Amino acid sequence: MDMSKERKFFLKKKIGVLYGGWSSEREISIGSGQCVLRSLKKQGFQARGIDVNVNSIRKIKNIDVAFIALHGKPGEDGTIQGLLDFLGIPYTGSGVAGSANGMDKVLSKYLFMAHGLPTPEFYYEKNYDINEIIIKLDLPVVIKPRAEGSSVGITIVETKADLERSIQRTRRTFKDLMFEKFIPGMMATCGILNEVPLPVLEIAPKRRKFYDYKSKYTKGMTEYIVPARIPDTQTKVLQDYALAAHRAIDARGFSRVDFILDHDHNPYVLEVNTIPGLLSGSNLPLEAQAIGLTYDELVFEILTTSLLRFSKKG
Numbered sequence: 001m002d003m004s005k006e007r008k009f010f011l012k013k014k015i016g017v018l019y020g021g022w023s024s025e026r027e028i029s030i031g032s033g034q035c036v037l038r039s040l041k042k043q044g045f046q047a048r049g050i051d052v053n054v055n056s057i058r059k060i061k062n063i064d065v066a067f068i069a070l071h072g073k074p075g076e077d078g079t080i081q082g083l084l085d086f087l088g089i090p091y092t093g094s095g096v097a098g099s100a101n102g103m104d105k106v107l108s109k110y111l112f113m114a115h116g117l118p119t120p121e122f123y124y125e126k127n128y129d130i131n132e133i134i135i136k137l138d139l140p141v142v143i144k145p146r147a148e149g150s151s152v153g154i155t156i157v158e159t160k161a162d163l164e165r166s167i168q169r170t171r172r173t174f175k176d177l178m179f180e181k182f183i184p185g186m187m188a189t190c191g192i193l194n195e196v197p198l199p200v201l202e203i204a205p206k207r208r209k210f211y212d213y214k215s216k217y218t219k220g221m222t223e224y225i226v227p228a229r230i231p232d233t234q235t236k237v238l239q240d241y242a243l244a245a246h247r248a249i250d251a252r253g254f255s256r257v258d259f260i261l262d263h264d265h266n267p268y269v270l271e272v273n274t275i276p277g278l279l280s281g282s283n284l285p286l287e288a289q290a291i292g293l294t295y296d297e298l299v300f301e302i303l304t305t306s307l308l309r310f311s312k313k314g
Contacts, residue, residue, distance in 0.1 A: 017036050017050065018050050022053065060083070066089055078100035093251075093275060098250040098251040102249050102272045121137060122137075137180070141179050143163075145176065153173065189256055190242035190287070193254050194253065195243070195253075200235050201224055202230070203224060204223040224283065249272050257269060278299075
């Protein structure tokens with residue numbers, strides 16, 4: 001199906017943009033969803049927004065295709081994908097398995113390692129031992145909730161005492177934690193669109209030690225540089241790793257893969273975001289812009305990732 005036929009196909013469909021939800025990323029999801037909704041309407045599509053909650057099933061049942069802009073749970077963990085599969089409604093992006101794999105940082109780590117992808121060493125035990133964490137990972141160490149996005153709950157600690165305090169504080173909100181070796185260097189990300197890597201984007205926080213929630217969503221606190229200031233050979237390596245990581249977790253259609261690069265520009269895969277931010281100034285739209293795609297064109301490309309599920313629907 002060529003682009004003109006695809007556009008005519010979707011012009012006849014009722015598109016529901018799913019956003020909101022009840023995760024810690026709710027406000028960002030609403031912003032992404034509203035940007036997508038404006039773009040679809042501007043392009044002439046029959047689109048409406050659905051702020052997802054436990055009572056949304058009636059609204060969802062009345063659409064022909066779902067454009068998922070739900071960050072965190074229940075959008076990135078496979079929950080909404082399972083519901084849409086049950087209802088027989090095609091949707092954008094990854095399915096149940098890819099979404100659940102991407103949301104689970106521990107499972108993602110094992111999948112990266114199984115596919116030979118470099119990723120920082122980590123420690124995960126239900127009954128963790130602080131001394132074992134330090135022996136395996138050294139200090140500083142990164143504390144991460146097992147299943148959160150947007151850097152929510154992430155802390156970098158430099159001493160044993162800080163580690164103990166941070167664990168106690170973080171566990172008040174997030175019960176399941178993993179610990180990752182801290183690698184100093186450049187933060188970078190690489191989007192995947194219809195199984196093709198986009199340009200690498202460099203993330204340079206201006207005022208914070210690392211790219212935390214505040215750095216991500218406070219205007220002027222982070223500089224985004226695309227293409228990233230790394231050698232061309234390393235750019236190709238990173239793009240290859242991004243596509244391999246996308247496939248390793250069984251992601252589909254589009255995603256964004258986050259990296260840390262050490263001082264020699266060697267990339268380490270951190271995680272795969274199966275529903276990356278879709279504000280006009282978010283990383284994925286900036287990467288798409290670098291290859292000449294407008295925001296509207298990007299939104300339409302993402303919409304087309306639902307076509308495979310239409311063919312399965314028959």
